[in-house]
Amino acid sequence: MTAPTLEKREAGFADSPYITATFRIRRFNPEVSEHAVWEDFQIEIDPKERVLDALHKIKWDVDGSLTFRRSCAHGICGSDAMRINGKNRLACKTLIKDINPEKPITVEAIKGLTVLKDLVVDMEPFFQAYRDVMPFLITKGNEPTRERLQSAEDRERFDDTTKCILCAACTSSCPVFWNDGQYFGPAAIVNAHRFIFDSRDEAGEQRLEILNDKDGVWRCRTTFNCTDACPRGIEVTKAIQEVKRALITRRF
Amino acid sequence: MSADTTSAVGPVEGAHLYDVDNPAPLIEAPRKRTKKTPRSTRGNFEMAAWLFMRLSGVVLVVLVIGHLLIQLVLDGGVSKIGFAFVAGRWASPFWQTWDLLMLWLAMLHGANGLRTVINDYAERPNTRLWLKGLLYTATVFTILLGTLVIFTFDPNIR
Numbered sequence: 001m002t003a004p005t006l007e008k009r010e011a012g013f014a015d016s017p018y019i020t021a022t023f024r025i026r027r028f029n030p031e032v033s034e035h036a037v038w039e040d041f042q043i044e045i046d047p048k049e050r051v052l053d054a055l056h057k058i059k060w061d062v063d064g065s066l067t068f069r070r071s072c073a074h075g076i077c078g079s080d081a082m083r084i085n086g087k088n089r090l091a092c093k094t095l096i097k098d099i100n101p102e103k104p105i106t107v108e109a110i111k112g113l114t115v116l117k118d119l120v121v122d123m124e125p126f127f128q129a130y131r132d133v134m135p136f137l138i139t140k141g142n143e144p145t146r147e148r149l150q151s152a153e154d155r156e157r158f159d160d161t162t163k164c165i166l167c168a169a170c171t172s173s174c175p176v177f178w179n180d181g182q183y184f185g186p187a188a189i190v191n192a193h194r195f196i197f198d199s200r201d202e203a204g205e206q207r208l209e210i211l212n213d214k215d216g217v218w219r220c221r222t223t224f225n226c227t228d229a230c231p232r233g234i235e236v237t238k239a240i241q242e243v244k245r246a247l248i249t250r251r252f
Numbered sequence: 253m254s255a256d257t258t259s260a261v262g263p264v265e266g267a268h269l270y271d272v273d274n275p276a277p278l279i280e281a282p283r284k285r286t287k288k289t290p291r292s293t294r295g296n297f298e299m300a301a302w303l304f305m306r307l308s309g310v311v312l313v314v315l316v317i318g319h320l321l322i323q324l325v326l327d328g329g330v331s332k333i334g335f336a337f338v339a340g341r342w343a344s345p346f347w348q349t350w351d352l353l354m355l356w357l358a359m360l361h362g363a364n365g366l367r368t369v370i371n372d373y374a375e376r377p378n379t380r381l382w383l384k385g386l387l388y389t390a391t392v393f394t395i396l397l398g399t400l401v402i403f404t405f406d407p408n409i410r
């Protein structure tokens with residue numbers, strides 16, 4: 001009994017939690033070259049840390065020119081969506097041990113938006129689509145003197161889509177959006193859904209009409225990339241189908 | 253890669269063509285949405301097209317599988333197909349209707365599917381225009397020709 005325990009303990013002392021992991025990062029700097037290139041960084045890191053920690057380590061200790069967005073570092077602000085090992089994720093919610101650090105871990109900017117530098121993309125077209133669905137409460141008549149009450153069931157109806165943090169992981173995982181930025185994209189539809197199915201809102205019809213557009217919900221091909229990508233676990237494809245259904249059934 | 257010494261940039265290793273004041277062009281995303289992106293187009297055409305794909309698909313499952321079975325599998329397979337076989341089938345209004353329906357549904361379904369593909373992949377407005385023009389011309393031609401043949405087929409042609 002004692003021998004194995006001792007052995008394990010010794011091994012534990014000798015072992016460091018650190019491993020050497022390779023991060024293969026897609027670099028682009030228009031002030032140096034018109035081409036984007038892959039650059040490998042080998043760092044010592046605890047695999048229980050996140051990809052964001054690795055990026056910090058590289059930026060702070062190895063190459064200060066590495067450029068990426070992050071703010072909260074805890075999956076709330078939606079700044080650090082990126083394509084990690086070919087899949088859109090938040091760097092701050094992706095543990096290194098979960099994405100096989102034996103092999104080089106690829107990190108690139110999200111697709112379908114113009115890359116400005118390294119992992120930073122121009123989010124303007126994304127937010128333009130968001131603004132175009134009027135993502136705010138619209139009501140008619142006099143303002144009530146008290147808060148606008150809503151039953152628990154009515155609140156439940158659109159609960160899933162209230163969770164969106166506008167990280168663009170879904171929209172930039174959509175093959176239709178990759179090829180044609182005129183498509184509203186899943187995130188805009190999710191945020192329209194949040195108000196269309198809110199019993200207090202009175203502009204649902206208007207938003208449905210906007211999404212009935214040639215670049216609206218009918219461009220969705222049900223690939224489920226968006227649902228797979230969403231770091232908030234929102235059933236994005238389902239929300240899009242609910243908007244389609246509302247459009248088809250509203251007249252009958 | 254041979255930046256000569258007279259260029260504005262020195263002959264540094266790797267020939268730096270770009271710098272802070274003269275950055276490289278960015279690789280723009282295809283057909284970006286902007287403030288000027290046209291607002292809502294009226295009408296329910298896209299909805300109708302979406303519904304049509306699904307409804308025609310359901311009908312096509314029956315029509316196409318039936319068609320393939322009759323033409324390629326049952327009763328000797330392809331070897332039996334000849335003028336007489338076609339003439340025999342089109343003598344019946346049932347098969348005429350079957351083929352007419354299949355022609356229209358498959359053509360409109362396929363054409364609308366290709367319209368989707370063009371919308372997805374053709375980037376420049378002119379490319380889109382020409383590809384769609386070609387598609388619609390081919391579709392109308394094929395549907396009209398097929399319909400004409402089904403209705404005017406003459407089994408006693410010499």
Ligand code: HEM
Pocket residue numbers: 220221222305306308309310312313316358359361362363364365366368369
């Ligand atoms: C056999 C039964 C068929 C069924 C059930 C069916 C069903 C469908 C459906 C539901 C779509 C829409 C996909 C989407 O919006 O994501 C589609 C697309 C399409 N279909 Fe069919 N279809 C059938 C036969 C055909 C035939 C015979 C043709 C060719 C004449 C065809 C050509 C296409 C094309 C080109 C597309 C567009 C592809 C795309 O959207 O990526 N289909 N089909």
Ligand code: SF4
Pocket residue numbers: 163164165166167168169170171186187190229230231232233234236
């Ligand atoms: S729906 Fe999910 S993936 Fe899309 S922007 Fe919102 S949080 Fe991000």
Ligand code: FES
Pocket residue numbers: 069070071072073074075076077078079080081090091092093
């Ligand atoms: S840094 Fe805020 S979501 Fe990741």
